[in-house]
Amino acid sequence: MKRIIINTFKNINTFLKNDKFAMVGVMIYIFFTLIAIFAPVIAPYDPHEMHREGAKFMFNQPPSQKFWLGTTNMGRDLFSQLVYGARPALMVGFSAAFFVVIVGTLVGLIAGYYRGKVDSILMRITDIAFGIPFTPFVIVLVGFLGPSIWNIVVAMALLLWRDTARVIRAQVLTVRERSFIEGARVSGASDLRIIFIYIAPNILPLSFLYGSLAVGWAILTEAAVSFLGFGDPQIISWGYMLNDAYVSQALSRGAYYWFVPPGICIMLVVMAGFYIGRGSEEILHPRLKKY
């Protein structure tokens, strides 16, 4: 058991070492995680604070020494908002990905292992989940459940597991035919034991990769939902910043310093997930490897 866990981590480790793309992805994650953790230290101001000079509010200030990225139309510091925005982004991304990996992996494992009726029922449910349009579903659910970051996570978790489940199931179908599984069965291991101790370690790297993609989707969706105005009004996220910029006419004023940086941050974090996922191409399709 211990060896299995160690092997799993070794696999992931060598994979990261051999794949520059995946390495970059992990670095980006670490970078933004650090920013999120140390946001209060890094951000020069409270992101909600409306700055003034004497009696005059500092509305729509372009970038300066004092406000590195300028201020909003209400005189709030954009750089501080950007720094604090890393928190909800990562929180949403990782918690949604967590549910997606757990649910998707479980469904895939059970469907692939038991096959037959269990499999067809679970796969029909997966098919239906694939029939539900993702963004509209999240919007409707969050719109009616009320704007909160956890509602967004729940809405996404309800659907996003579908991709993982399909891929994991396919993988389980091949793993379960291997001889060591047969060996475990002959030696009288229970189904649960076979599933979690023998099969699961073999498909964990795959779950991990799909999780990294889910982080990206979740962050994108959170941004979109916030942009549409269904986000948590108490929390400043990158999507909220973009919504704020959009409704405050930042576009027509050409305030690029306002709406360009949050988009770049979103893009970087999402890209990190893709980079790790792209590495998966080389694991999943080894014949595509360069000579």
Add this chain to the structure above:
Amino acid sequence: MALLSVNDLKVFYETKKGVSRAVDGISFNLKEGESIGLVGESGCGKSTTVKGIVRVMDKNAFSPGGEVKFSNKDILKLTEDELNQLRWRDIAMIPQAAMDSLNPVYTVKNQFLEVMLLKGGLSKNEALNKAENLFKLVGLNPQMLNYYSHQFSGGMKQRAVIALALALDPKIIIADEPVTALDVIVQHQILKEIKDLRKRLGLAMIMITHDISVVAQTCDNIAVMYAGKIVEKGSSIQILKNAFHPYTMGLENAFPNLNEPEKELISIEGAPPSLINPPAGCRFAPRCPFAEEICFKEEPDLEELELGHFSACIYHNNLDQLRSKAKEVETWQKINI
């Protein structure tokens, strides 16, 4: 005057680990109407050789040297357009039976017409007529032209691609393992078909196979390849009766012989060497039961030991003794790899 003459042809692959010398200086001649068999284990460079001749090579392949002359044109110096002029019209190919060599989403007819109209300059009616005749020639119902490749059985598909190879009346046909993966009865039918057609149409042929008994049935000459080099070549009779090279002897043991159907099959232990930085000396030495110390140091050249019969081995004398020893199972089990 040779129709095709290959001189010191080299085809190397650029790989991550280094340059792989897949075809390392190969020479042979092919006269009009003549046939030659390239024999060797898989990975010895047979297929790469013919790909190098028609210049349909993988992206990472290149030719650092050599010359391929086809009716006085040096193929290696032709442009892509000039090559396309020559391909199929002068040199056509019968691919491996196991491979899907027909486009699965078009009918066989479509692919016949394509090559005949585009490259043969025939009218649509002429082409259709010719395609039907070719199908009859290889023993297929012309109705089957309308089929997709997946609708053919293995043997029928192979007949169809033979017919396709004849579409432009080429001068040379390259047959790359044309019967591998077919069952034995069909193998014999197809080989007989190829032999008859060749005689009737006066075609020259290069046959590639790992099975020396296949070339014995179909080819005038044989070139035995090992690890990117020719180790023995000569007429089929010379080689089958009087093999000079231990590898050839080993190959003869490994396949059923029509004259001695009861013979026990002996395989050659071990695997060919890496073609990236191949070892010094004779490339077969590590697997050769007769290898001496010198074999691991110096690479023997191809030498003409009797008229038209070449071998690259230090043994020039007492070959009868060698041959009888090579027929014994124990001899081949002695090698330590």
Add this chain to the structure above:
Amino acid sequence: MQNKWKVIAERFGQMLITLWIIATILFFIFRLMPGNPLVAYIDPTFTEEQQQALMQQFGLDKPLHVQYFVFLKNLVQGELGDSFFFRDSVTNVIAKVLPNTLYLMIFALIIAYTIGILGGILLAWHRGEKIETLGIILTLFTRAAPQFWVGMILLAVFSFQFNIFPSGGASAAGQVFNSEFDKLTSISFYYHLFLPALTLSIYLLGLPLLLMRSNMLDIMNEAYVDMAKMRGLGKFRVMFKYAARNAFLPVVTAMAVGVGYAMGGNVIIETVFSWPGLGRLLVKAVSTSDYPLAQGAFILIAAVMVFMNFMADIIYSLLDPRVTLESRR
């Protein structure tokens, strides 16, 4: 052939069941939502009796299962109830904006799939070269960038900064189209369509491009591609008729997924560009708690998605003679 029709019918049945389940899920999501569903409709000045009358009018006084069967019956007849906000039948409201969404989607899909497929062929053909790496990184950018943000930047640059394109809507102020035909033959309409369609196609581009590329790489290892080269058929014929034609099939299937993405992507892009379409309508319905409208818009979007999935299966089987529908299950 007989068999094929049977399988198509079976598929169609499965599609209807999927739709029915989605509609059911939706029905319960809306009914079990906290709060009075009529909150958007009810004025604080309404009396208790007026509220009761309204509940009756919308059938909300009946038990849940009765409501459910009424809902299903109406749905089958294409009757989606009345919008609270527009005080009009949902079907009418949706019918007015649906064409705009379809135009936006179709134009974006055409652009994205044309460029994506050609780009995928190009990248596969240049495997291992610098252009491939660059292409992949660029494509990943388009996939990672939030599409509404791309829209915002395009708006800021091309509309506000350089004043080349209009900043929103589907027609110039005061311009009215008498018919869909009028609209489609008006230059002004395409002028308004350009930026949203471009944004949506940037968003959609990645899928066909990456898929086409990896399929091409697989297909280029097939013997028939080498054999076509041996036949001296010329680079472009080999590239398109032999490699691309075969690599293209899974991309067709992916087109259904593309439509799904497009429908989802529409919701946000239409909002950014104030494009009067189904997606923007959905957002508006949700933000005004107009649940019959939200429900109708959502069901329609889901129906398009499920139907496209069904179509993809059928088209795939028509394009590839090897595939019988049974074997794909």
